[in-house]
Amino acid sequence: MSREPATPSATFSRSIDLPSRAGAGAGAGAPARDGVAGCAKAALAPARPLVSVGARSPLPLSLVAGVVVAQLYLALKPEGPIMAGLGAGVKAMLGCWLVLTLAEVAGATLRGGAGGSEAVEALPLRTGAAPAVRWPVAWLPRLNALHITVGSAALIAAALQRAPGRLLVNLLGFGLVAVPLLWVVQRRAGPPVATRAALAFALFAFVPTHTDIRQAPASEQARLDSPFRWTVGWPDESWILRHEIQPDRLAMGPFEQPMFLTVVVVGDARGGGQVYATLNGQELGPLRRTEYGTLVVGVPADLLVTQSRLAFELRQSPRDPALRLVAQRWSGGATLGPAASSFYDTRRWWPGTFNDAAGRREPGVYLLELRDSP
């Protein structure tokens, strides 16, 4: 394999993701492409920039957002503590500043070409020169991205020293996200934007250090009123829930082994309810509970081999409102699509499912599957 120059072929390329080098003196190993760099710089610094760094501070808008949120909070919850409202306002203000700053940084970074650092193989957070950013407090020494990042890491460490595990994972996450983030921003958009990015990311990382969330968010199988996954019961012992499967014999081959019908349910059988299944009119018996919380019943192979369509019917006896099936709206994966599931309400068969808790029909499929193991 011959060695090609790092510069891609002129026939196809015009690499624009190099920082502008025009007049800055390229490093010894950098490919010499002043013409392209000049074009890139011209392309990426239009006469009227779409995003200007530091031209408009997000602080005023953020302050307004904070005040509005605090007022709304206090108006909607007049009986609540005032500090909670103020806290909401402060969070809204900081969040607004964060979002606006990150949007500005993102715009500048995607545009690129604003005099990024030349030294890209080292961690380029040391720029030497003071950043040309409008500094809010004149008497404070001007800080660059590295100062802010290191200082923020120290603040995070100080805030989390009460929980060593939490301190380690947060410092790790902060450092290992900050370094590449600021490297990219600095080479694409320059030191001033990298400084703003460092400030914004520091705020993003520091505020959560004051939370104490000990409960993990939990997922659930279904909700009664969910448009995505809901529960389905048997309003009466005469009701039947049917699900049909049309196996692809060519793809799957013959059924040589017994299979298992697995059904997703919610609730337990405190009311003594038992679910029974039939397959094409043949009794399969009661479904039993598994360790995973599902119900399962064996399906003999001889009931499967000759059938082109498998119609499973589920009944409940005695009726138990606590023990319910789960259904979902997306039926594209069912072998018969939206026509796979139906229900019998003692008068006629209806397509889809019936959300008896909500009292309405819902197009969708019951969550059950034919598997080769329970």
Add this chain to the structure above:
Amino acid sequence: MSFGQEAASPELAAHRLGRLTFALTFVLACVVAGLGLARLASGPWYQVYAPLGGRLLEGWPTSWEAIYYLVHFPTFLGDAPPWLGISAVQQRTLLHLYLASALYAWTGSAFWSLAAVDLMFWFLAGIAGYHVALRLGAAPWAAALNALMTVASPILVSNMWRHDLHVANFATMPLGLWAAMVLVDEHHSRRRLAATLGLLLLLLSLTYQYQWILIPLFVVLLTASPRVTPRQALAVALGATLLYLIATAALGAALAMVGLGASVGELKAVSQPGELLAARLASLRSPADVLAALPGRYRIEVMVQAYHPAVFVAGLAGLALLPRRTRWLALVASAVALLASTLYGPPWTAMSAYPFIYAGAGVSCAAAGTLAARAVAAVPWLSQRPARWSVGLARAVSLSLTLLLAALTNLDLVGDQQFLLLWWNYYSGRTLF
């Protein structure tokens, strides 16, 4: 007129480049948001394929595997002593998990925090793919087409709304590749290069596992550099790998010291690549075993089908038009992806070299557009048209081809689940319901 590039003054070309970049950013953001949010209506791929694996989080669709990550929100955000260590499945997405947990502290919504991380990295994959394609030798228009196809790719679409951070994970391939190419192309010191590449490998190991694909690509990139001899290339790659291994061991020791080691309540949800490889190597006793362990026809079929055959063929055709370095990179990455898929077979493993395939596909589409414009310009009564007309025609044709290729893997949006089910079938077979 060369593929995807028209004759123009440097200033005009640069101005157009800027407009293209801005337009591309906006379009990619819209496409990502559209493709992601549309699946809440048409059905997230996983929940359509395997509804028994679905769940709800705050009333919105997710998958059961979200629990691997939700369970660690208190680790990042709470002061109680950890009851669960950081296992392999969490360590390999530690940085994404950090971002999601921090967002949760801000927003109070676990669902939207995880989704935001996935969507953001999905978008960044498109941007990174664009820049990678430029460095691989594609013209800007071809690189833009590649970016469009990348964000519409099944590797990024398939796991949205599972909330297992796979979308963010898979997006790190073009991000890591771009960073590697920048570092290699612009390095001034081999020692510093080894250090920064080692840091890159560490980052990739904490945002999925693409470091194993990048290590051989380092060798190719360095060997292709005129400033590095093959021996130096190998030394830098080995140095980076060694630094990565040391850093990983140090990380593991640090986590164990604070009570977050894998032995403290472990979720054995994934197998580590190193363990899989070691087990496979230990099972090789004869040349026949070695041949049997190589990827066969089935693995190649999975790779081709996972992209969609038309996309894969377009990718290969375009790679033939790109510089030799790119072809070598694509070959090595694809070979590693195929070998990896013999150890761990889901379709996303087979698609690990996707930045190269989509770069090639972008070039193919741009080339097809140029050829169409040339063919039309050869017609006598059409040859009098101004050059801008030809350029417009070339772009229209190439964009149409790109959209067609992207649509082939997104037909589930209009009710055709065939590709979706075929793609996921390669994960664990057909679900029968």
